[in-house]
Amino acid sequence: MVLLAAVALTTLLANSATRLRFTALAFFAVSISANVIAAGATTAAQVAVLAVAGLAAAGILFISARDGNYGEDPGWRLWVATLIAAIATPAAFASFRTITGEAVTDLPLFAADSGSVVVQVASFWLLSSGTAILVTARSAVRTSLGALLMLTGVQLLMRYAPGPQLELTIAVAWVELVVALTGAFLIVNERAVRE
Amino acid sequence: MTITIASPLVLLALMAPVVFLVRKVVVLAAVLTLLTLAAAAAMIAIAPDAATAQLLSLELRLSPLGRLAAVALLATAGVIVADVWLDEPAYNFFPTALGVGAVVVAVLLLTTPLATYAVLLIGLLLPVGSFTFQIHRNRSVEAAIRHFAFVSLGGTIGLAALALAASLPRDQPQSTFVLLVVVLYVAFALKLAVIPFHTHAALLAAEAPATALALYFGVLTPVTVIAFVQILTQAGLLPSLLQLAKVQDLLLGIGGLSAVGGALLATGATDLRRLVVCSVISDLGIALVGIGTFSGPGIVGGIAIALATGASATQQLLAAGTLERRADGGPPRAARAPLAAAAFVAGGIGLIGAPPVVAFPGRFYVELMAYSFATWLGAALVLATLLLLIAQLRVALGLFAEGLPSWRPERRPVAGIAGAVIFAGLLAGGIAPDAFLRPIAAFAEEFLRALRPL
Numbered sequence: 001m002v003l004l005a006a007v008a009l010t011t012l013l014a015n016s017a018t019r020l021r022f023t024a025l026a027f028f029a030v031s032i033s034a035n036v037i038a039a040g041a042t043t044a045a046q047v048a049v050l051a052v053a054g055l056a057a058a059g060i061l062f063i064s065a066r067d068g069n070y071g072e073d074p075g076w077r078l079w080v081a082t083l084i085a086a087i088a089t090p091a092a093f094a095s096f097r098t099i100t101g102e103a104v105t106d107l108p109l110f111a112a113d114s115g116s117v118v119v120q121v122a123s124f125w126l127l128s129s130g131t132a133i134l135v136t137a138r139s140a141v142r143t144s145l146g147a148l149l150m151l152t153g154v155q156l157l158m159r160y161a162p163g164p165q166l167e168l169t170i171a172v173a174w175v176e177l178v179v180a181l182t183g184a185f186l187i188v189n190e191r192a193v194r195e
Numbered sequence: 196m197t198i199t200i201a202s203p204l205v206l207l208a209l210m211a212p213v214v215f216l217v218r219k220v221v222v223l224a225a226v227l228t229l230l231t232l233a234a235a236a237a238m239i240a241i242a243p244d245a246a247t248a249q250l251l252s253l254e255l256r257l258s259p260l261g262r263l264a265a266v267a268l269l270a271t272a273g274v275i276v277a278d279v280w281l282d283e284p285a286y287n288f289f290p291t292a293l294g295v296g297a298v299v300v301a302v303l304l305l306t307t308p309l310a311t312y313a314v315l316l317i318g319l320l321l322p323v324g325s326f327t328f329q330i331h332r333n334r335s336v337e338a339a340i341r342h343f344a345f346v347s348l349g350g351t352i353g354l355a356a357l358a359l360a361a362s363l364p365r366d367q368p369q370s371t372f373v374l375l376v377v378v379l380y381v382a383f384a385l386k387l388a389v390i391p392f393h394t395h396a397a398l399l400a401a402e403a404p405a406t407a408l409a410l411y412f413g414v415l416t417p418v419t420v421i422a423f424v425q426i427l428t429q430a431g432l433l434p435s436l437l438q439l440a441k442v443q444d445l446l447l448g449i450g451g452l453s454a455v456g457g458a459l460l461a462t463g464a465t466d467l468r469r470l471v472v473c474s475v476i477s478d479l480g481i482a483l484v485g486i487g488t489f490s491g492p493g494i495v496g497g498i499a500i501a502l503a504t505g506a507s508a509t510q511q512l513l514a515a516g517t518l519e520r521r522a523d524g525g526p527p528r529a530a531r532a533p534l535a536a537a538a539f540v541a542g543g544i545g546l547i548g549a550p551p552v553v554a555f556p557g558r559f560y561v562e563l564m565a566y567s568f569a570t571w572l573g574a575a576l577v578l579a580t581l582l583l584l585i586a587q588l589r590v591a592l593g594l595f596a597e598g599l600p601s602w603r604p605e606r607r608p609v610a611g612i613a614g615a616v617i618f619a620g621l622l623a624g625g626i627a628p629d630a631f632l633r634p635i636a637a638f639a640e641e642f643l644r645a646l647r648p649l
Contacts, residue, residue, distance in 0.1 A: 147347035164252035
């Protein structure tokens with residue numbers, strides 16, 4: 001549960017950041033929290049791929065800022081995005097969670113649970129937050145953040161999908177990198193147009 | 196070293212960064228790009244039927260549809276690259292075209308739905324760099340950002356739906372899987388820019404260069420439609436669709452809306468590129484109706500329309516680019532570039548789906564199945580076709596409004612020749628439709644088996 005709170009808090013930090021460099025750092029924190037929360041279902045190789053992808057994506061956004069002042073002030077969009085995420089997460093969990101015969105009674109404070117409830121909630125939270133940020137974004141800064149948060153949520157959901165896990169993790173990590181690179185390209189161009 | 200079915204994919208993926216490094220030497224970059232595309236297409240064309248290979252642990256398989264679509268789309272990409280090289284040099288375009296080529300081949304060969312979808316998402320983001328040009332004079336950056344947002348949203352939602360569908364045990368309530376299919380459909384609708392998710396495409400049409408639009412609507416859009424049906428087939432989600440008739444109504448409703456809405460927008464289009472993009476949106480709606488009928492002829496027609504529309508849209512967009520450039524800010528006129536104007540008009544025949552081009556049988560099948568499903572649906576598709584005919588005629592008459600002072604072709608008639616090559620291909624397909632439709636029919640059989648497993 002503490003890890004879930006860490007994911008929620010770091011997401012809120014990323015969502016509320018007005019400077020792109022802070023957004024990038026907060027996204028890296030989200031990525032780390034998400035990886036820790038699903039550590040039980042992740043191999044060492046996957047952890048390495050996910051860590052590199054998270055670091056690279058955050059690094060690309062950090063560098064694209066060019067200075068510490070550039071960013072997008074979310075304003076009222078922060079509250080709308082948070083509200084949408086808060087409503088959508090339980091709705092998504094109720095609609096799409098894995099339904100088992102046993103009731104989940106044991107949700108450990110510091111570790112992930114055996115029934116993947118915490119991981120699913122974390123992924124739905126990231127997907128909802130990312131969607132809300134994307135939908136309310138005005139510039140490439142928050143569009144990139146929203147897309148990256150959603151991809152982090154997808155990486156969590158994929159841990160329980162059968163198939164070649166490492167290859168799928170690498171494929172989505174590449175998507176993360178391409179999204180970050182595209183976002184950075186657009187951020188630089190957008191800034192050039194504005195200035 | 197042995198050549199496997201993975202070789203064309205690896206070749207394209209490796210050559211993209213090489214061409215990126217030499218991109219400023221335009222001739223070298225263009226020649227390398229064309230040779231690579233040709234080599235990859237040849238390797239796929241001569242590969243044995245149902246060839247398989249492993250890439251890491253991912254299985255690749257060459258289906259008849261995969262072969263047809265890969266060769267057709269790589270050839271289309273080659274025509275666009277030749278046009279960029281000879282008519283409108285843009286050095287960043289060449290590595291993008293190779294990246295898109297690699298994505299096309301990967302999507303058509305991969306058999307793991309999640310991997311297919313992830314690769315497709317990368318491919319849809321690759322042209323963003325080509326969408327932006329002369330950023331201080333136009334709104335191309337805004338258009339590219341909007342495209343980025345729509346594709347990212349649709350892409351990640353779809354990826355999440357697929358990951359969930361794969362991870363959930365099969366004893367979950369059917370309604371969960373039905374909901375996931377609906378989410379996946381909306382995700383693809385966002386990426387395909389079908390109505391009501393088309394606003395980013397309208398801005399792109401107005402602001403992005405014609406060649407970048409051709410790469411997107413001519414190559415990536417058809418492969419997205421094929422990826423949609425392939426992923427539905429491979430993910431095991433199809434049987435759940437039959438549980439709820441309302442879902443099929445939704446699929447057909449969105450398809451019909453896009454078909455008529457796109458055609459209506461096309462009739463009001465104020466410029467050539469917008470006309471083409473709206474026509475593509477309408478055709479994609481018709482293709483989605485075909486797929487949504489869950490019938491053999493409907494699926495064959497839907498995929499055939501997607502492929503033929505891509506080729507015709509490329510033909511028209513390349514011609515539109517030339518006509519606009521030669522107009523020097525004024526209205527595009529055939530007098531300035533007669534061959535390009537002829538290519539534009541001929542491309543319209545393909546987008547309308549008129550005989551004798553190969554787009555006709557596909558449209559005929561879909562409209563037939565739509566009528567058998569519901570009279571209003573068939574009537575809507577016929578209305579969409581009529582509106583497209585009016586829209587294309589209106590623009591064609593506008594192009595020739597001042598007549599032709601002479602029948603001499605323009606200097607460097609690149610778009611005209613490119614259009615002639617594409618039209619010849621579409622005509623050949625129309626004369627011998629069996630060669631074009633049989634591989635699609637083989638896939639339709641696979642789709643129907645997945646829909647109603649024994």
